[in-house]
Amino acid sequence: MDSNAPRDKYNAVWLIFFILGLGSLLPWNFFMTATMYFTNRLKDPPIDGTTIGGDTLSFLESIFNNVITLSSMVPMLIFSSLNSFIHQRIPQKLRISGSLAAILVVFLLTAVLVKVEMAPLTFFCLTITKIICINSFGAILQGSLFGLAGLLPVSYTTPIVSGQGLAGIVAAVSMICALATGTALHDSAFGYFIMACVVILLAILSYLALPSIEFFQYYMESNRPRMSTDQEKKQDKPDVVVSCSEEADKPVVSVVAIFKQMWVVAMSICFVFTITIGVFPAVTVDVHSTIADGGAWDIYFIPVSCFLLFTVMDTIGKTLTGICKWPGADSIWLPILVGLRVVFVPLFMLCNVQPRHYLPVWFGHDSWYIFFIILFSFSSGYLATLCMCFGPKMVAPHERETAGAVMVFFVSLGLALGATFSFAFRAMI
Known part of the structure; x- marks a missing residue:
């Protein structure tokens, strides 16, 4: 750590990165914990009040796990690759806060749909679309978070991954509690999604507070590329136009x-x-x-x-x-x-x-x-x-x-x- 750097008072930056790590994976962990809820809504509808097939899986139930894997990993891989290039063109604040906001909207919609009855095929298509959205924005969010942590001392990557680890623990404990209490699938799923929304909202507010912390400001400034003395002089003169060759010096x-x-x-x-x-x-x-x-x-x-x-x-x-x-x-x-x-x-x-x-x-x-x-x-x-x-x-x-x-x-x-x-x-x- 830089000896001239100010202290991270009350470990505020560390805690914010922990919350951001928690917010980046808790929603997805809750989504996966609620798999039984999703597959339950994909059962074939009863005809004349009788259930078809007993314990036999419907076609949508049988392919759900395979499709969910495909629709999770492919968008994540594509958008992680894109983020390696577009992050230089899209501001960091927009990438992180925008991704969190988009994931928040998806989970609010998911919570609302718990209370809405619809055909299995329609529900299946909506669920897969939401999974694609979550993993696309999640890839941009995680890439941006780890890139941001890379500008700080090496120990500030740990709170992100610790927060992501806690997300898995919370989801697993929630699943065990739901089993122990016998909570209905719909009720436990609704609780998962609402809790995920609260955590995402907390992550957004925490991120917005980050730039006001002196410790964070110091490292953002120290990692910013420095201009040469000639460039600084020309920048101070409003009538001087920076040439293409000077742009190439960046x-x-x-x-x-x-x-x-x-x-x-x-x-x-x-x-x-x-x-x-x-x-x-x-x-x-x-x-x-x-x-x-x-x-x-x-x-x-x-x-x-x-x-x-x-x-x-x-x-x-x-x-x-x-x-x-x-x-x-x-x-x-x-x-x-x-x-x-x-x-x-x-x-x-x-x-x-x-x-x-x-x-x-x-x-x-x-x-x-x-x-x-x-x-x-x-x-x-x-x-x-x-x-x-x-x-x-x-x-x-x-x-x-x-x-x-x-x-x-x-x-x-x-x-x-x-x-x-x-x-x-x-x-x-």
């Missing part, structure tokens, strides 16, 4: 040049998310308990052992990077540790995943599954955050915002690759 930010400087951490974070999304939740959610024997543990096994435990350990891993940053950005151990995570793919495939057709069960007891989840989620959170902290700091100060956007693109690429491989991993079991 620092040019090349995405390709930035990637060449930090390709190791960029590819590392891509691989981390490829492995994580490749098995979670596509494979991990289908693991069945071998000790529950039809009791309460059967109901809570996946919500607790899969979702809650994953989000808690993932958040701990993310938060630990604020204290310890080993291995370093230039250490060979970073890509080695990232590469070793590939072992989790066969480990989870050999757990008690049901139904299965090809592979045997080697790790049938619940304790094996829980042990693997702890290591898997902790390493995902720690290594991904480490890469995200290092990336923007490996380039010149005026390139850091672009570097943050590039890193988010590789996060999105990892998510898309993981979602693609997840179908193959599940089919191999």
